[in-house]
Amino acid sequence: MKKLIFRELRLSLRHAADTAAALLFFMIAASLFPFALGPGPRMLAAIAPGILWVCALLAALLPLDRLFGADFEDGSLDLLLLSGLPAYGVAFAKTAAHWLTTGLPLLIIAGPLAIMLRLPEAELPLLIASLLPGTLLLSLLGTLAASITLGARRSAVLMPLITLPLMIPTLIFGCAATTSPHPQAPLLMLAAMLAAALPLAPLATGLALRAAAE
C-alpha cells in the first residue's frame, strides 16, 4: 500500500499544475470575499469560517475527477485491482494520496487565509482542529463519489452532485466548531463521522471500483 501511495504522490508531483490548481482556487476564491463584501473586520471575522469551509470543500472537489479517471482510461485500474491489494486497500491508498496532495495543503494554507479574513486568533486553533477531520472526510467521501461516477458520462457534473450533499453535515459541524460557544460537541461529531467513514468509505469505494472494472 505504501508503494501505491508513493506512486500517487510521484504522479501528483509530475502533474504539479493540476495539484496546485486546487490550492490556488482555495486561495483566490477566499481572497475574493473581502473585495465583494468590503474589508470591515467584524463582518469578515464573522463569516471567515464559512468562507474557508465552503472554499476548501469546492477546492478539494477539483482533483477528484482525475483520481480514478486517468487510471480507468489508460488501463491502470486493472493493474491496481490485480496488485494483490484488496480493492478497499487500493481505495484507502488513493484516499490517503488525495488527502496528502489536497487536504493537507488546504489545511496548511487555511491558517494564513483565516488571518487575512480577520478571524480572531483564539478561534484559529478551532478552525484547524475542525478542518483536520473535515478534509479527511472530504477525501474519503470524495474518493467514494469518484469511484461511483467512474465510467459514467458527464462524471465531472455528477461528482459534485453526489459529494456536496454528503458533505453538508461535515460543513455544518465544521463551521459550528469554530463559531459555537461550545465547540466540543461539533468537534466530537466530526470525529464520530470520521470514525464511521474511515472503515466504511474505502469498503464502498472498493466495491464501486470492482463494479467499474467489470
Next chain:
Amino acid sequence: MNHSVLGIFVHLLTADRLALFRGERLLFRDLSFSVGAGEALLLRGANGAGKSSLLRAIAGLTPLAAGELSWDGENALKDQPEHAKCIAWLGHLDAVKPALTAAENVPDAEALAAVGLAAYAALPARLLSAGQKRRLAIARVIAAKAPLWLLDEPTTGLDAASEQQFIGICETHLSAGGLIIASTHSSIELNVSKTLNL
C-alpha cells in the same frame, strides 16, 4: 500460492464449465480447458467473441456466471487478491503513465533490457512510440515474476522484430514452467501451445 521446484514454476490452471455474460449477452457456456506448467493457451475468435472477457474472468476482474476456475486444485477466485499475486496482466491498454519515466513505470532494469528499452529508461514515457509503450507494458509483465501471464492482444503495435523478441520472451517464461493465456488475432505460434476457439 507461488510454488516452484528448483526455481521452476509448477502450476495447473483448470477451467470447468465456465459461463460468462457481457451485460445481457451470453458470451459462452460450458467452456472447459486446462493449462499446465510450460504451456500456452492461445484464445482465438472474432471480435466480441469474449476473448478479453475470458481473460478478465480468469484474473478475477469480471465475475463468472457459472463454472469453476481452479489454480493448483483450489478455487482460484475464492481469494482474488491472493490469486492476483500469481498473475501478470497485460490488457489491451498499455497502462503506461506518460508523466513517469520508463524506469518509474517499470522499476526493473532486467525487464527493460529484455524488451530493448534499457537505453530509454530515463525517458518520460510520453516520448515513447506506441510500439515502445507496448514493449514497456510487456516489461511490466516480466517484472511481475508471476507464473501465470494473461495477455490481451500482446503484439498490438509491435513491429516484426519486436514480435519475434516477444515470442522469445514467452518461450523463456514457458521453459521456466510458466503458463500463458493470450488472446491474439496475429499468427504468433509458441512451441508448446494449445488453441481455444471462442
